[in-house]
Amino acid sequence: FQQTITLEHASTFSKMAPAVAVKVVEKLMKTYNISRSLAVQVVNIAPTSPEEMRTILDARSTSLTQEQIAEIVEFVTKSRAE
Template sequence: MPKEIISVEEVPLPQVKKILSKRAKEGDLSFQQTITLEHATTFSKMAPAVAAKLVERLLKKFEITRAQAVQIVNIAPTTEEELKTILTSTSLTPEHLTEMVDMVKRARS
C-alpha cells in the first residue's frame, strides 16, 4: 500500500541526512533513499540543528522564500557573487548579501 503524503516542505541536506540515517538504522532504505543519503552525506556542510536554525534566521531577517533559504544552506555560498546566483529574483541590498554570507560562514565554522 502506498504511503500518503501528509505535507510538503523544503528540507536542508543536513536534515535529510539525519532523517535517512535514522531510517537506515531502523531498516532497509529504498534505492532512491540510499542514493539521496549518499548525496546528503557528501554535500552537507553543517550540522542538522545549525542548518535548521540558519534557515529560520534567514527567513526571519530577509524577505526570501523558504526554498531560497534552504538552497542557501545547501550550497553555503562563501561570496556575494555565489549568493546572487541563488537569489536571482530578489532585490536585496549589497549589505544584506554580505550579511547573509557572513551568517553562512559562521554556521559552517
C-alpha cells in the first residue's frame, strides 16, 4: 500500500521521466564537471531561471560561469518537455 502511494506521489510530482532524468544527470556531470549529488539536485528542482539555478549553487562552491548556468537552465527546461 505504501509503495503505491509513493509511486503515485512520484508520478504526480516528478518533473521529467526517469530515463530522461538519468541522462540529464550524466550530461551535467560530464559537461559541467559537477558532482552527482548536485546534478541530481538540479534535476529534482528543475530550475527555470538562472537566478533559481544560482540559489541551488549557493550552498556549494562551483566555478560555473553565468553562461554555463544559463545553458544548464535551458537544457533542463528542454529535458522537462521530453
